[in-house]
Amino acid sequence: MRLPSPDSRSNARRLRTWAGVAVLGLGLVTGCRHGAAAERPLDARAQAREYLAKKQPERALPLLEAEYAGAPEDLELARLLTEAQVKAGHTDAWIAELQRRNAQAERAVNHYMLGLAYFSRASDAGAPAVAAFERAVELKPDEPELHYRLGLARLESEQYAEAVGPLRRAVELAPERAGFRLPLAKALHRTGDAAGAVAALGALVRMSPSPTEVATARALMDQIADPFARFPKAAEPKLEEGLRYLRELDAPHPAIVAFEEILRDYPDLAVVHALMGLAWQRLDDAGRAVEEFKRAIELAPEDGKNHFYLGELYLGRQRPEAARPHLEKAVELNPLQDVAWFRLGDIHLEQRNLKAAGEAFRVLTYLLPDEEAPRGKLALVRQLEGDWAGAERELLHVVDKNPDNVEFTLRLGILFAEQAKQSSRPEERREAAGKAERWLRKVLEAQPENAVASRALQQLKSPRAQ
Secondary structure, eight states, rough: OOOOTTTGGHHHHHHHHHHHHHHHHOOOOOOOOHHHHSSSOOOOHHHHHHHTTTTOOOHHHHHHHHHHHHOOOOOHHHHHHHHHHHHHHOOHHHHHHHHHHHHHHHOOHHHHHEEEHHHGGGGGTHHHHHHHHHHHHHHOTOOOOHHHHHHHHHTTTTTTTHHHHHHHHHHHHOOOOGGGHHHHHHHHHHOOOHHHHHHHHHHHHHHHOOOHHHHHHHHHHHHTTTTTTOGGGGGGGHHHHHHHIIIOOHHHHHHHHHHHHHHHHHHTOOHHHHHHHHHHHHHOHHHHHHHHHHHHHHHHHOHHHHHHHHHHHHTTTTTTHHHHHHHHHHHOOOTTOHHHHHHHHHHHHTTOHHHHHHHHHHHHHHHSSSSSHHHHHHHHHHHHHOOOHHHHHHHHHHHHTTTTTTTHHHHHHHHHHHHHHHHSSSHHHHHHHHHHHHHHHHHHHOTTTOOHHHHHHHHHHSGGGG
16 A cells, blocks of 8 residues: 655656647657558658658658648648747747738638647747747637637746636537646646545546546655645654554554654644554544544545545455445545556446446546556456457457457456357357367466366357357
């Protein structure tokens, strides 16, 4: 179990760096291409993106200029074109050209590109960039991208209150855009609306955030939910002593003594009550642990970790019904708590609430994209729902990355064997049986003595299964 860290405030630099990169949209994400797709020629836009990713902006420019000439209102092309101009070292000339175009006939897209170009220069990243985006919004008030860029520019200029409005508007106009939630959450946090910031992060994790967005969300959540943010300086040495006993030495008794000394002087420190609860839990004194966790919740009702600790304790005592509301509250108050999501998913799965279980494990596949367990759980949920394609997708995600994973290879074989058994159409049954045999034989190649694979293959070949 991860204890709260007193140095979680070190994430601020990462958040600031992210905001700066996001305005111009530099650092393109390119997916790998394999198989037949790798041989397909790229279209002009995709080829330009590849050139930019390879730091060859001069090669990207003619492609983007030709594309943009045919679609002058396409904001993605406008952004890529501006990125290429900046990376090619033409920023000053590009700004002058955009100013000339606006002097002839103002257009929102020209102000948009002008704002992006200004933002690429430290000297103009404040007022000039903000003014350009403001004018773009005035000219095209229903375009979410323009509100988003205006909000980001204000955010990076530390105009936090002024950033909230356009960022809210961007989310209203394009609720499906996960990335819009992050700067909104940061702006809300900076203006003192912690609950609003957490709600924005909760919406983000339930969408399809990228690994970079998840990392940024974690850093921001650590700032919002830092239990040591206002910890008294005088008590820090005793806190470090207690944490050392609890974390490093696995000595809960002296840890409790250290925490009790802090509470004599500062009885309302929620984080110390939570640490006391963890220490009592380690001593298997559930009654005192529950008492301390409940006191921590009373003192800091906004801290989701305290609900998580109490939910974990109830689960350890085989009380899932008592644990569930606390785990639900935990992810509501801190939606970046991986273990809480996992525990919730397991509880819902045990209770055959497949929709809720699927949601919990789906969120985890984004929070922990490299972990196999959430995908395995989600595959099981999809299989129980009868969503064979969804179950196959999750299992293949693991096997494609790790072909030597016998467990998931076996699960693919069992999945298709089950599908073959349940299919009513002969062609579907034959296709599923063929896939099942292929995956089961792969298991037996790696583990010839695997009894489960052997038995499944025998059942597949039996006349009754035909």
